[in-house]
């Protein structure tokens with residue numbers, strides 16, 4: 001069904017009358033069997049054309065052909081607004097939206113390379129003496145009953161509590177809170193009353209209690225139930241209370257609580273370490289006894305792909321391979337071994353070409369950036385053997401150093417050569433220049449865009465004056481770096497002897513009061529240095545905790561976006577403790593200059609929320625002001641509606657059919673996760689009575705449907721909202737709708753929302769801002785806007801450290817720290833450090849030549 005003839009005489013996808021989102025009756029012809037770049041500022045309509053129209057229509061036709069019945073059910077809201085599209089092949093979309101990846105999915109499982117590796121061990125490994133039969137390939141996976149370590153159930157981590165971790169201050173009595181790990185407030189009092197009823201002394205200092213009592217209170221599994229008579233409160237009746245030892249309580253919260261806050265709280269009383277039985281691999285002993293090329297499967301999983309390739313390469317070159325016999329103790333020299341390793345090697349090669357050679361198969365996908373994730377999926381597609389397909393990709397260059405952009409282009413060429421069309425939404429002008437065709441959308445965002453300004457060979461765009469892309473695609477000499485006054489460092493933040501991931505005893509310094517860019521090829525350690533080391537060191541200092549030494553990372557938002565219970569469940573803690581948690585221990589020998597920093601703000605690309613219940617209006621807090629304004633209207637007061645009535649997250653004002661989501665999920669066989677508009681409120685999220693209340697002629701649902709740009713005008717009478725909207729406009733997000741669900745926002749958009757939220761705050765003291773690739777998803781014109789914002793933070797005395805690949809941005813930084821020389825273990829060192837001009841002249845730096853070009 002998928003093999004369209006690629007050589008039809010008219011090899012164009014012809015779009016007529018496209019009106020999706022902001023598109024204005026667009027007619028455009030896009031060549032098939034070509035690499036086509038869609039360009040334009042954020043919000044201009046590129047995605048609406050490439051994804052919303054072309055991909056969605058291809059998807060619709062595909063669904064229609066497979067399941068007319070299913071089609072009818074999910075029809076609502078899924079038809080692109082377009083008159084006709086001809087010449088459209090089936091399409092595959094690779095987007096950067098972070099789904100909710102399971103914490104058990106890894107580089108190996110996503111690429112299916114793990115299956116092959118397990119097969120290799122099962123069929124061609126070397127088994128120890130005394131194994132009657134070969135193990136099944138399942139036995140090499142910690143995620144199966146056959147393979148999981150019986151001690152840790154395949155998780156690889158042992159959690160322990162000790163008296164030291166559970167009791168912070170042994171001079172306190174139980175009444176004064178000696179058992180730190182117990183809950184506070186009412187529950188804590190309750191436990192104390194139970195302990196009294198059980199006959200323990202709660203007024204003696206902890207350390208003076210008998211050992212036996214202390215052990216029982218902390219570690220027992222017994223849960224006696226006793227009758228409690230509340231002491232102070234004479235009205236309350238006696239009740240039955242159940243005892244929980246501190247350990248029992250902590251483990252119970254970790255296993256059963258869905259509250260991220262609770263789990264994070266008890267986690268501080270727990271030491272996590274590798275499981276002593278399986279050494280953290282999660283595997284059974286039987287599986288760990290089998291080797292290939294002298295290594296266990298756990299060791300193979302931990303190797304960077306580039307090294308794994310070298311380990312198996314000799315097998316692929318065997319010339320005297322024997323036929324495989326199931327009775328042999330070793331299958332390493334058999335034709336089966338050659339076949340499996342040859343396949344593995346070819347597939348690893350694709351990943352290395354895409355700049356991912358520093359990843360290991362065991363790496364958990366929740367620790368990957370969206371760009372890395374997309375390239376993983378891209379590599380998997382290359383092996384699918386499909387042809388006659390349109391691949392629609394969202395900024396495949398995201399997260400790539402300029403040195404890695406060339407191999408990426410080769411991979412895209414390969415897809416094209418196997419008979420496919422490759423449509424990319426792209427901001428990296430080096431990639432756009434190499435495309436066969438460019439479709440430039442614009443000129444501006446939202447209602448100011450939505451037109452195709454140009455569609456043709458790249459060179460032709462040089463003549464389109466209206467195009468915002470043109471000056472970046474064809475820069476004039478000396479257009480690159482912007483002239484700025486030279487800034488002096490206001491101090492230095494120095495870390496010494498840093499060990500985590502691929503950093504091994506690293507010393508590094510960043511100047512304060514400056515815009516600092518951290519550069520280096522993928523996997524060199526940029527994110528580790530900025531988003532982990534600097535973050536933890538400064539945060540622990542601000543919390544008064546001293547230097548990190550031996551802490552296992554727990555994924556948490558520094559800027560503390562409040563999450564709902566459901567989202568915390570997804571965010572889970574398990575991601576911090578999967579097998580590669582072992583490499584994830586941060587130690588820092590010394591740090592200086594911390595006294596200069598009063599505040600830390602990390603602006604990352606993590607979603608602002610993981611459910612459609614969060615959006616930019618709720619995140620920035622502007623929705624609170626809007627709800628209050630609605631509650632203050634005459635009709636609302638007359639009816640006694642408070643601000644809560646206008647929330648779609650609580651019962652009262654919201655539509656109870658969809659519980660305020662606007663959508664209901666449609667359960668379909670074979671089509672997981674299909675959503676349809678709510679039949680009751682038709683997507684409005686509120687009940688009719690709530691919608692009757694209007695502010696300035698708009699219902700609360702109408703307000704959520706406004707773009708930031710329109711809202712800035714419509715809500716100018718609500719000062720708190722207007723201030724938020726102003727900063728959102730400043731970071732170039734005028735095109736987003738207030739109610740656009742968090743799950744629909746790209747990582748770059750989420751990051752800019754966080755930045756805007758930060759900019760609207762009144763700041764005191766010296767703040768250190770950490771940003772990881774803030775330019776992802778931004779058109780060069782938007783990059784300039786963002787840079788202006790970062791500059792203004794530095795001008796007001798704060799410090800900004802960014803991880804960055806865009807050499808124009810790096811060129812305009814005050815200081816550059818270049819890591820490398822390569823990725824993984826071949827990286828993790830400071831290769832060069834200094835002003836952009838100094839670093840550009842550094843011979844050993846892979847960044848230098850690209851930076852030199854940008855400096856012009």
Ligand code: ADP
Pocket residue numbers: 021022040041042043044045046047048049445446447707735736737
């Ligand atoms: P680009 O890909 O160029 O950044 P988009 O195609 O995503 O731009 O957006 C174009 C315009 O359409 C913007 O004004 C955006 O706010 C609007 N838009 C995007 N998605 C939706 C949607 N699901 N519903 C309504 N408007 C949308």
Ligand code: ADP
Pocket residue numbers: 358359360367501502520521522523524525526527528529580583584823824825
């Ligand atoms: P960059 O930001 O320069 O692309 P990273 O800091 O993400 O590089 O990665 C540096 C090295 O550390 C790589 O070898 C990577 O595989 C490894 N690494 C990064 N994050 C983790 C993690 N959570 N667990 C284990 N290894 C990691």
Ligand code: ZN
Pocket residue numbers: 149150151152153154155156157275276277278279280281282283
């Ligand atoms: Zn174990």
Ligand code: ZN
Pocket residue numbers: 655656657658659660661662663678679680681682683684685686
């Ligand atoms: Zn509804």
